[in-house]
Amino acid sequence: MTQVPEQTKADRRPSRAGRRFSWRTVVVLIAPFTVVYLAFLVYPTVRVLMLSFTNSDIAGRGSFVGIANYAHLLKDALFWASLWHTVYFILLCVVPNTAVGLIFALMIVRLGRLRSPVMAMLFLPYILPVSVVTQIWLWVLDTNYGIFNYLTGTKLNWFQDPHWAMPAVAFVTIWWTVGFNILLFVAGLQSIPQEYYEAAALDGASGGLQAFRYITWPLVWPVTSLVLVLQLIAQWQIFNQVYLLTNGGPYNSTIVTIQYMYIQAFQLHHGGYATTISMALFVLILVSSLAQIRLLRFRGNP
Amino acid sequence: MRRRRFSASSAVVTAITVAIAVVWVFPVYWALNTSLSVDTQTVKIPPVWVPSPPILDSFKYVIANTAIIRWYFNSVVTSLAIDVLVLFLTMMCAYALSQIAFRGRRALFVFFLAGFMIPGATNVVPLFMFLNRLNMVDTYLGVILPQLVYPIAVVVYKQFFDQMPQELGDAARMDGASDFRILFTIFLPLNLGITWALAIVLFLFAWNNFFWPFIIIASTPMMTIPVGITQVQSWYGIAYPRIMASAVLAALPTAILYLIFQRRVTQGVAITAGIK
Numbered sequence: 001m002t003q004v005p006e007q008t009k010a011d012r013r014p015s016r017a018g019r020r021f022s023w024r025t026v027v028v029l030i031a032p033f034t035v036v037y038l039a040f041l042v043y044p045t046v047r048v049l050m051l052s053f054t055n056s057d058i059a060g061r062g063s064f065v066g067i068a069n070y071a072h073l074l075k076d077a078l079f080w081a082s083l084w085h086t087v088y089f090i091l092l093c094v095v096p097n098t099a100v101g102l103i104f105a106l107m108i109v110r111l112g113r114l115r116s117p118v119m120a121m122l123f124l125p126y127i128l129p130v131s132v133v134t135q136i137w138l139w140v141l142d143t144n145y146g147i148f149n150y151l152t153g154t155k156l157n158w159f160q161d162p163h164w165a166m167p168a169v170a171f172v173t174i175w176w177t178v179g180f181n182i183l184l185f186v187a188g189l190q191s192i193p194q195e196y197y198e199a200a201a202l203d204g205a206s207g208g209l210q211a212f213r214y215i216t217w218p219l220v221w222p223v224t225s226l227v228l229v230l231q232l233i234a235q236w237q238i239f240n241q242v243y244l245l246t247n248g249g250p251y252n253s254t255i256v257t258i259q260y261m262y263i264q265a266f267q268l269h270h271g272g273y274a275t276t277i278s279m280a281l282f283v284l285i286l287v288s289s290l291a292q293i294r295l296l297r298f299r300g301n302p
Numbered sequence: 303m304r305r306r307r308f309s310a311s312s313a314v315v316t317a318i319t320v321a322i323a324v325v326w327v328f329p330v331y332w333a334l335n336t337s338l339s340v341d342t343q344t345v346k347i348p349p350v351w352v353p354s355p356p357i358l359d360s361f362k363y364v365i366a367n368t369a370i371i372r373w374y375f376n377s378v379v380t381s382l383a384i385d386v387l388v389l390f391l392t393m394m395c396a397y398a399l400s401q402i403a404f405r406g407r408r409a410l411f412v413f414f415l416a417g418f419m420i421p422g423a424t425n426v427v428p429l430f431m432f433l434n435r436l437n438m439v440d441t442y443l444g445v446i447l448p449q450l451v452y453p454i455a456v457v458v459y460k461q462f463f464d465q466m467p468q469e470l471g472d473a474a475r476m477d478g479a480s481d482f483r484i485l486f487t488i489f490l491p492l493n494l495g496i497t498w499a500l501a502i503v504l505f506l507f508a509w510n511n512f513f514w515p516f517i518i519i520a521s522t523p524m525m526t527i528p529v530g531i532t533q534v535q536s537w538y539g540i541a542y543p544r545i546m547a548s549a550v551l552a553a554l555p556t557a558i559l560y561l562i563f564q565r566r567v568t569q570g571v572a573i574t575a576g577i578k
Contacts, residue, residue, distance in 0.1 A: 021402045025398075025481050026404045028394075029394040029397060030399075032395070033456065034395070034410075036391060036451055037417065037451055039432075040429065040447060040448045040450065040451050041420060042417075044428040044429045045420050047428035047431070048425060051427070058430070058434075060428075060434070107315060107322070110315060111316060111319060114316065118320060118323045121324070124330060124557070125330070127510070127556050127560045128510070128556070128557070129510040130512045130528065131531055131532050131552070132552050135333075135545055135546070135548075136333045139333065139542050139546060144345075145345045145542070184572065184575060226575075233421060237422070237423040237424075239423060240513055258423050262517075265430070271431065275427050275428065278427060282420075285421050285424075
C-alpha cells in the first residue's frame with residue numbers, strides 16, 4: 001500500500017503520520033540528498049574495503065591480491081611508527097584540550113559584562129583556516145626571530161626538535177580548537193539551575209571546590225563525555241597541522257597515519273595499500289570511540 | 303536577579319581570565335602587526351610591538367605577485383555553492399522525513415545517522431579515484447560535490463520541523479498548497495533563524511576546509527585560499543610580513559563574518575555539534 005487513509009483532526013492521532021501523499025513528491029524531496037550521500041559517503045566507504053584487497057594504483061587500476069596488503073601492513077615499521085605518533089598526539093591533545101576547555105568555561109561563566117568579549121577572544125582562533133593558524137605559529141615560534149623564543153629566552157627550533165615537535169603541534173591544536181570546547185562547556189554550565197548551588201550553600205557545602213565536586217562535575221558530565229568523544233574521533237584523523245608545521249619531520253618522527261596514507265596514495269601511487277591503511281585507522285576509530293562511549297556512559301550514570 | 307558578590311578573590315579571577323584571553327589572541331595580533339611591518343622591523347631585537355608607521359606594502363606585494371585574488375574567487379564560488387546546495391538538499395530531505403509518513407522513513411533516517419560513524423579522512427583515496435573517473439580532478443565540482451554530505455544538517459532541520467505546529471501544514475494543504483510550497487513559503491520563513499545559523503557555519507566550514515581541496519586540486523590557479531596561501535612561502539622564500547599578509551587576507555572573510563554574526567556562529571557551531 002502506498003497510500004494511507006486520510007485522517008481527520010477528530011482522530012486526535014498525529015495526522016502527519018497518516019495524511020495522503022504522493023511518492024513522486026517524496027522522491028523529489030529526498031532523492032538529491034540521498035544520491036549525494038550514497039555517491040560521496042556510502043560508496044567510498046565500501047570502496048575502501050574493496051580496494052584494500054587489491055594492488056590498485058591511484059587511478060584505481062589493479063587486481064585482487066587477497067590479504068597481501070594486510071600482511072605487509074603488519075610488518076610495515078613506518079605504519080606502526082605513524083600509528084604511535086598519532087596515539088602520542090591523541091594523548092597530548094584529547095584530555096588536555098577538554099580540561100583546558102572546562103577550566104576556561106568555568107572562568108568565563110563567572111564573568112559579568114566581560115563575558116562576551118572574553119568568549120570572543122578565546123573562540124576567535126577556531127574560525128581561522130588551519131593554514132592561517134600554522135603560519136601564525138611558524139612565525140611566533142620561529143627559532144631566531146620568533147616572539148616566543150625572544151620572550152622566554154629559549155633558542156629551540158620547536159617544530160623540528162625531536163622532543164618538542166609533537167607537543168608543539170598539540171599545543172597549536174589546542175590553541176586553535178579549544179574555543180569549540182569552551183562553547184559547549186559554557187552551554188552545559190549555564191543549564192545547571194542556580195538553585196542547586198544555593199541549596200548546597202544552605203546545606204553547608206563549603207566553598208567552590210565542594211560545589212564543583214558534587215554539583216558542577218556530575219551535571220556537566222554529559223558535555224564532558226561528548227567533548228571527549230568528538231575530540232578522540234577528530235584527533236585520530238590528525239593530518240593538516242602536522243603536514244603544515246613539521247611535514248612529518250624531523251626524520252619522520254612526527255609522521256601520522258593519515259599522512260602515511262596520503263604519502264602511499266598520492267606520492268607513491270599505491271592506492272590499494274593506502275586504503276589498507278585507511279581501513280586499519282577506520283577500525284581503530286570505530287572500536288575506540290564505541291569503547292569510549294560505553295565507558296563514559298558507565299562512568300556518567302553510576 | 304542573581305546577586306553578584308564583589309570580593310577581592312573574584313576580582314583576581316576576573317583579572318586572570320582577562321589576562322589569559324589577551325595572551326590567547328596575542329598571536330593573532332602579532333600576525334597583524336607583522337603583516338603591517340617592513341622586513342627589517344620584524345627581525346629587530348627587541349621586537350617592534352606596534353608597526354611604526356603601519357605600511358601596506360606586504361599586502362600589495364601578495365596581491366600583485368601571487369594568485370591570491372584568483373584563490374579568493376575560487377573560495378567564494380565553491381563555499382557559496384556548497385552552502386546553498388547543502389541548505390536546499392538537507393532542508394528538502396528533512397521536510398519529507400519530518401512531515402510525510404512514507405514507508406521506510408525511519409530506516410532512512412537511521413541510515414543517515416549511521417554516516418556520523420564514518421571518519422571523513424579515511425575515505426579520500428576512493429573519493430579521489432571516483433572523481434578522477436568523472437574527470438573532476440582540479441575542478442570546482444570536484445571541490446564541491448564531496449562537501450555536500452552534511453547529514454547533521456538533516457538532523458537539525460528535522461528537529462526544528464518536528465516542532466512545527468501541525469495545523470500549519472494541514473491548513474495550507476486544505477487550501478491546496480503543494481509540499482514544496484509549504485516548505486518554502488511556510489516552514490522556511492518560520493525557521494529563518496536556524497537557517498541563517500546553519501548557512502553561516504556551513505560557509506565557515508567550507509571556506510576553512512583544507513584537506514579535501516588540498517587532495518583534489520592540482521594546479522595553482524584552481525586552489526582555494528587556505529591551500530593557496532601555503533604556496534606563498536615557496537613563492538618567495540621566508541619573508542614573514544608577506545606570509546602574514548597572505549594569512550590575514552585568508553582569514554579576513556571568516557573573521558568579519560564572525561565579528562558581525564558572533565551569536566549566530568556560536569549557535570550554529572553548537573547546534574551542529576549536537577548541543578541545542
